Amino acid sequence: MVRYSDFGAQGNGKVDDMDAIVAAHAFANEHGFPVRADEGAAYYIGGKDRTAIIQTNTDFGTASFVIDDTDVENRNAPVFLVSSSLESFKPEGLTSLKRNQEKIDISLPGPCLMTVTDANTRRYIRFGPNQNDGSPQTDIFIVNQDGHVDQNAPIIWDFNQITDMTALPIDEARLTITGGRFTTIANQAESKYTYYSRGIAIRRSNVLVDGLQHHITGEGDHGAPYGGFINISNCADVTVQNTMLTGHKAYRTIGSAGVPVSMGSYDISVNRALNISFVNCRQTNDINDSRYWGIMGSNYCKNLVYDHCIFSRFDAHMGVANAAIRNSTLGHMGINAIGSGVFTVENTTVRGRTFINLRDDYGSTWRGEFIIRNCVFVPANGRPASASLIGGSNSGQHDFGYTCYMPERITIENLHINDSNHPDQYQGPAIFSNFNREKTDASYVEKFPYVISKEVILRNVTTSSGQDLRLSENPYMFKEVQVKAD
Structure with missing residues (x-):
């Protein structure tokens, strides 16, 4: 010891x-x-x-x-770095991949986490105040020593060309980090996108964090944002449990489109990571206090799980493949995601503007299905609001670097919508918000067609207002959706 x-x-x-x-x-x-x-x-x-x-x-x-953090030499240097003693390497001989490919022609020393990039293809070309020209196509997945791809975290893109590939061996033994009460004295830097990374960076697979607390003091009227006190990246099989974290105060700056924006500031950040679970975790400040940014952000992940968590937000920016939220409560920023696979929400209360918001800055896309079961929805945390379950927007005029989909199938079972506090002329909650106010008849032409859901299955959906669930404020856009009510 x-x-x-x-x-x-x-x-x-x-x-x-x-x-x-x-x-x-x-x-x-x-x-x-x-x-x-x-x-x-x-x-x-x-x-x-x-x-x-x-x-x-x-x-x-x-x-x-x-x-x-009031006087930091290097804001990018984590205080603790959880790393593997195993070395990453560059495999040879693989030039292309296909979506959902089950085996690749490669031999490895053992199970490895593979990161593959095609720098010539751009994805996630962001739209809106934080617009950008996208990111190189990338994917991350697990391959065993014989080249079999773990199908619980499948390959999600076709790679006609691979410009870079890295293999990181996965540690067999679990590394455990327990206890500790951490307090960050917040930085006083200028409010611009100079993220601080002064926390615990996890870059090793097979890690358990148990019983940690993180608090924040010293936040004033300005400051630079944070990239996650717990920052999980380039790894697999990490569980954070029995842990208390803190939402950061949101400061404003000028975004890339030249207009003011609130800067995302996170206590949890997950990037290029698989099989990441947060179990029995909560935050120290009010999950419905909009002065504090949503506690979590993620990119390029697969199999993200909240279980018995009380957090202000779940968020997947640049795609998540498969996610689950169970036995949890989500606050003012709710559930925000784009991605693919199956998104399951069970035994959970959501207090955001919509039950699930498909992020419009990335095309409001989900290539797969939603399953919502045994949940409660409190629109806008009980403020007067015209409730809708699935939110987002897509004009069909912006190239995001991929075809945008709505969930092919949405199953909603045993959902109660607490819409008792609603505005005048309220017509009842909608399944879909108005994703495109211009698309009201056949004359509207999408340059980049948005693929609409095929079916919605409803079982025992109730409302406090007594109003029935309706399709959308824009019934034309969703006229082909089959709604089946048992």
């Missing part, structure tokens, strides 16, 4: 203990020893450009850590 005090940490909350923390983990990694914080210690971590590398089980216990 290695303790921080073994390497000179004072734990008095005043002296910067970062050098001792870095040294303790370096020694532990070299010898394969676990690390344990001293009981009840208070570790002050200043703004030095230092990162402690965690490669062995670590118990932060009852210790507290104060991370002072």
Whole structure:
């Protein structure tokens, strides 16, 4: 067992203990020893450009850590980096891939996490105030030593050309991080997109984080945003449980389209990661307080799960393949996603503007199906609102780099809509919001056709207002949808 005090940490909350923390983990990694914080210690971590590398089980216990971001040398350097001792490598010989391909012609030393890129194809060409010219097509999936692709996280793109490919071996043994009470003294930087990454970065597969707390102090009237105190990337099979996190105050800046925007600021960030679960987690501040940004953001992920969580938001920016929210409560920013596969929401209360919002900045696309079961929807957290279950918009005039779909099938079973506080002339909740106000007859032409849902299956949908569920404010757009009510 290695303790921080073994390497000179004072734990008095005043002296910067970062050098001792870095040294303790370096020694532990070299010898394969676990690390344990001293009981009840208070570790002050200043703004030095230092990162402690965690490669062995670590118990932060009852210790507290104060991370002072008021004067930081390198905002991109995490305080802790959970990494594998296994080295990534570049496999040879693979030139193309197909969507849903089950086996690739490659041999590996063991199960590996594969990241594949085609730099000549652009996807996720963003629309709106934060517009951009997209990102290179990328995919991430697990392959065993014989080349079989894990079909629980399938390949989602055709790759006619592979410009880069990396294989990262997956650790067989689980690494566990437990306990710890962390407090960030927020940065006072200018309010622009200079993200701070001063937290725990997880870059190793097969990790459990259990019983951690993160608090934030010192937020004023300006500041730079955060990229996730828990930042999970380029890995698989990570579970965060029994953990308390904090939403960050939202500050405004000028976006890429030259208009003011609120900057996303996250306590959870998940990118290029598979099989990531948050279990029995919640946040310290009010999930319905709009001064604080939604707590989570993700890109390029597969199999994201919330189970028994109380959070202000679930969010998938640049696509998630398969997601599930169970036994949870979602606050003012609700559920936001684009992606593919099956999205399941069960035994959950949603208090956002819509039950599920398909992000319009990425084309409001979901290539797959939605399953909503045993849930409660409180539109706009009970403020007067014309409720709709599936929100989003797509004019058919913007090229997002892919064909945009609505869920082919939507199954809604045992849903109660608490719409008792509604505006005058309320006509009842809609299945679909008005995705395109211009498309009201056959004269409207989409340059990039939007593929509409085929069927909606309804079983026991009730409303507090007593009003029936209707199709949409724009019935023409959804006229081909078959609604089946049991």
